Amino acid sequence: MSLTSSSSIVESTPALELASLLDPVCNEMRLVEKWLESNLIDDSPFVASLLSQIFRAGGKRIRPGLVLLSSRATSPGCGELASRHIVLAVLTELIHTASLIHDDVIDKASLRRGQETVNRKWNDRLAVLVGDLLFAQASICLARLMNPVIVGIYGQVLGDLCSGEIKQMNHQYVCKVDWEAYLHKSICKTASLFAAGCHSGPILNGANDQLIAAMKDYGTNLGICFQIIDDLLDVTGTSTELGKAAGSDLVHGVVTAPAMFVLERQDEPARRLAELIKSRTVSHPDGIAEALAIIRENGGVEATVRLSRDYAQRSLDALCILPSSPFKESLASIVDYLLMRTH
Amino acid sequence: MSLTSSSSIVESTPALELASLLDPVCNEMRLVEKWLESNLIDDSPFVASLLSQIFRAGGKRIRPGLVLLSSRATSPGCGELASRHIVLAVLTELIHTASLIHDDVIDKASLRRGQETVNRKWNDRLAVLVGDLLFAQASICLARLMNPVIVGIYGQVLGDLCSGEIKQMNHQYVCKVDWEAYLHKSICKTASLFAAGCHSGPILNGANDQLIAAMKDYGTNLGICFQIIDDLLDVTGTSTELGKAAGSDLVHGVVTAPAMFVLERQDEPARRLAELIKSRTVSHPDGIAEALAIIRENGGVEATVRLSRDYAQRSLDALCILPSSPFKESLASIVDYLLMRTH
Numbered sequence A, B: 001m002s003l004t005s006s007s008s009i010v011e012s013t014p015a016l017e018l019a020s021l022l023d024p025v026c027n028e029m030r031l032v033e034k035w036l037e038s039n040l041i042d043d044s045p046f047v048a049s050l051l052s053q054i055f056r057a058g059g060k061r062i063r064p065g066l067v068l069l070s071s072r073a074t075s076p077g078c079g080e081l082a083s084r085h086i087v088l089a090v091l092t093e094l095i096h097t098a099s100l101i102h103d104d105v106i107d108k109a110s111l112r113r114g115q116e117t118v119n120r121k122w123n124d125r126l127a128v129l130v131g132d133l134l135f136a137q138a139s140i141c142l143a144r145l146m147n148p149v150i151v152g153i154y155g156q157v158l159g160d161l162c163s164g165e166i167k168q169m170n171h172q173y174v175c176k177v178d179w180e181a182y183l184h185k186s187i188c189k190t191a192s193l194f195a196a197g198c199h200s201g202p203i204l205n206g207a208n209d210q211l212i213a214a215m216k217d218y219g220t221n222l223g224i225c226f227q228i229i230d231d232l233l234d235v236t237g238t239s240t241e242l243g244k245a246a247g248s249d250l251v252h253g254v255v256t257a258p259a260m261f262v263l264e265r266q267d268e269p270a271r272r273l274a275e276l277i278k279s280r281t282v283s284h285p286d287g288i289a290e291a292l293a294i295i296r297e298n299g300g301v302e303a304t305v306r307l308s309r310d311y312a313q314r315s316l317d318a319l320c321i322l323p324s325s326p327f328k329e330s331l332a333s334i335v336d337y338l339l340m341r342t343h
Helices: A022-041 A045-056 A062-072 A083-107 A125-145 A148-170 A177-206 A211-237 A257-263 A269-280 A284-298 A300-321 A326-340 B024-040 B045-056 B062-073 B082-108 B124-144 B147-172 B179-202 B209-236 B257-263 B268-278 B285-297 B302-320 B328-339
Strands: none
Touching: A022 A045, A022 A062, A022 A083, A022 A326, A022 B062, A045 A083, A045 A125, A045 B124, A045 B147, A045 B257, A045 B302, A062 A083, A062 A177, A062 A211, A062 A326, A062 B147, A083 A148, A083 A177, A083 B124, A125 B082, A125 B124, A125 B147, A125 B285, A148 A177, A148 B045, A148 B124, A177 A211, A177 A257, A211 A284, A211 A300, A211 B045, A211 B209, A257 A269, A257 A284, A257 A300, A269 A284, A284 A300, A300 A326, A300 B024, B024 B062, B024 B082, B062 B082, B062 B124, B062 B179, B062 B209, B062 B328, B082 B124, B082 B147, B082 B179, B124 B147, B147 B179, B179 B209, B179 B257, B209 B285, B209 B302, B209 B328, B257 B268, B257 B302, B268 B285, B285 B302, B302 B328
16 A cells, blocks of 8 residues: 655655545545535534535545544554544544635635635635534534543644634734744644644554654644645645645735745845735735746745655654554555655 | 512512622632633734733623523532633633624624624634634633533534524525524524523532523523523614614514514514515615614514513523522522513
8 A cells, every 4th residue: 555664755756646545444434424424413404515515525634534544553453443533533624624614714715625615605604604613513523522631632723723824814924034933833724633633543542652642743743744835835836736726825925935945045036025025016916926936946945845855754753653554554655645746 | 689589570670780690609700700811822912912802892791600600509508619610601701702703704793892893893804713713712611621511512502603693694584484493593593502501510510410401491591581682672772782783683684583573463564574674675774764663663572572571481480499599599680680671
């Protein structure tokens, strides 16, 4: 199944399909999918149909996949999972989807996963409510786990998601390079939920503290890597590849790693890029095109790829403690899968 | 403290102040207030100041008051409360405030509690996030209670709040009178959180099932009564009294009890009212003035007052099971306090 070892990152990876990486937990993934498509509690046919449309629209399901792989990789003898692991995977995807729906309201986005967003197809009002409803469904799932430690972990994730967005909102069009703040925002926006998903399964399994810490470490670094690559693709990808408008971070004045690497050079291209951002020229088609060209031509892309590889390696290193299994192999291959997106 | 017995509703009540009804739990209320003003976790000074402004803007604090009174009225010997009861009161107010902030985005409201709404003072984006953040803070509080039954109860409340709003959104400008749907919506929007607040304290106290059921019954009926009176005041109140625009439900096509009592008469005023609603003429100043006049002149107000009294009585009846105490007296007086708002 896995195309690489867990201790190194191959430079040239054959095409990896996420679905095949999730093969070792395909039965469990089917249960998650079934739950998302039909098990959500709501007595209104309109709402039920809306939720079903949202989940049928797809999504990579990387977070529930990580929950299931981490759970099996750390269960006694890598044995079968209990239904509470399925619940954990479901609630992780519910929180992710809810936060995307609210993000799209916040960003006035019209495309997501190649489809019209809820706010675009219906309106902002319904999008706020549907997001709230999914957060509520996640809370109900959380309650079913009957585990106060995990309730605490996910409560913190919910807080982090909001703090991350508010921080980002308050730093729009700011060109001062602050890597610590960037890292913190990436943890809040993305890595916090990845980490929760990766170490809550081991907690449910009653794994030892060292194993739990390793899986949290894996999830945190993988999440940071994921966010860095997401920021990179916003600069290098096309609208078709992304399923949403390209360059949309910078259009909204959100300055991420690729731009930061150029800005910190403090040379002429850096000054021009800062000027385009501060004057909000990036919000216009010509301005964003020029800004993206400056980033691409001045090493912003390559430096960001290197940064993502650093976190990928940390993520792989954390897996060393795990016993060999197809689940461990998939966890390692998911790191390669993410890096492959940078090619 | 109390101005009435718990078994009857006085027709003419001297002015009641909610603050004085909460006197038996004033020490606990101070702890709740302190928590709301300063204890919310956020590392951003901007967010901390925003949250502090929101809670300093006031609000009746009826929900945390009910939590504390219900908790003390059902604790062994009506003794002092543990810190988890304070946490329960705090999280109940957090959920309420979060849902108000999101409702204001949904309704594009500009005034709340006599002050500018978050969406008006800042913008919709921040209002969505701040609401999410408060829901998240509530989840963190919930986790601290370490009680999966209560996590389940509040998870259901969160779902009910969203379902209630979505149902309301889908029934705008609909003139078919459906009392069951109205009751269900009132439970989802309001009574579900009242009921959770009133019976979770007894659960934490380890009260017997009969007592827990009675307090849930009290909270549910009180919440329905509260919602009916809220719907009534929208028709009878002035903007100054309400701290928000009067008639705003009907302006947005939300048909509630006062209008429903007229609509079900199926006479000429009923037909005219239905016409004003269906044609959306109610959304214009002249239209809403005519609609409100029809409701006031055709018994809509009196019938709604009677309906609110029915639920008030059910709420009082539920209290019979409680031992005598100042806390029980306050719970009974809160019913009178609500009814007093109808005068």
